[in-house]
Amino acid sequence: MGAPKQKWTQEEEAALKAGVIKHGAGKWRTILKDPEFSGVLYLRSNVDLKDKWRNMSVMSNGWGSRDKSRLAVKRIPHIAKSEENSLALSSTVVQSDEEEIVDAKPLAVSGATPQIAAAPKRSIVRLDNLIMEAITTLKEPGGSNKTTIAAYIEEKYWAPPDFKRLLSAKLKYLAGTGKLVKIKRKYRIAPTLPFQDRRRNSMLLLEGRQRISHKVNNDDINVLTKSQIDLELAKLRSMTPQEAAAAAARAVAEAEAAVAEAEEAAREADVAEADAEVAQAFAAAAMKTLKGRNNSQKMMIRA
DNA sequence: CTAGGGGTAAAT
């Protein structure tokens, strides 16, 4: 009866695409067993993969939730599907004739939107996907650094003018929310092992998942506004433990809010990034000092 | 196990 419906995450889609590129479409079981993807797709079955691939494929092609042979009056297609539609971020195209098992079609993304007579600017693909895809396909040991990821995306897709900036913001955001783990300048996809039974039971309550779990070990806060932070930290030290805890909590909340803003604004111009950065840095520093003097504070959740 | 044809019901 009720399969509560579990939307495919971007990691899962990326993993699926990567798997298809690596093993070929149809090798669902193989993809599933590949340790490279099993971490992400462990709750999907081979049939799920097949169906998902079908769904993705279908929607990326012409208009259709294909029922196939339904005469159907459908929507009147204003324009015939011109093959050489420019807007592309096209699918794979020429892969310099390497192996090219199957051309990964489901790349359509939201770009399939008509360019009927308006809708000029809309080709943001959701950088998240691309980043995930980049990391999973160039499976570098230890993760990939920003430049490598940028190179991958730029080569395979299309690079906006201020792409580097967007990418930086995105990586920071993803690392901040725990979707990515940053280790020594390199990013890798966060382990998804924690939960194991999402099938038919709860799934809520993971609202308190990993958030700002930064590695504040040495320091990364030496950049911008260090003076500001020091100032705030000085105030923090003179507070009572209770006040300090409250302040730290507030800082964390503010950081999250700022990061969320930055994420939303991360399309064209995001001025919020600076704020988010400052807030995050402060939050991290606050946590650090708090823990330093009162080591019973454990606010970090799982590793 | 896979490809597909069908179908259901939950989200949007």
Added chain:
DNA sequence: ATTTACCCCTAG
């Protein structure tokens, strides 16, 4: 009303 995650079934 359309999408979409899942399911079921059958022939290779």
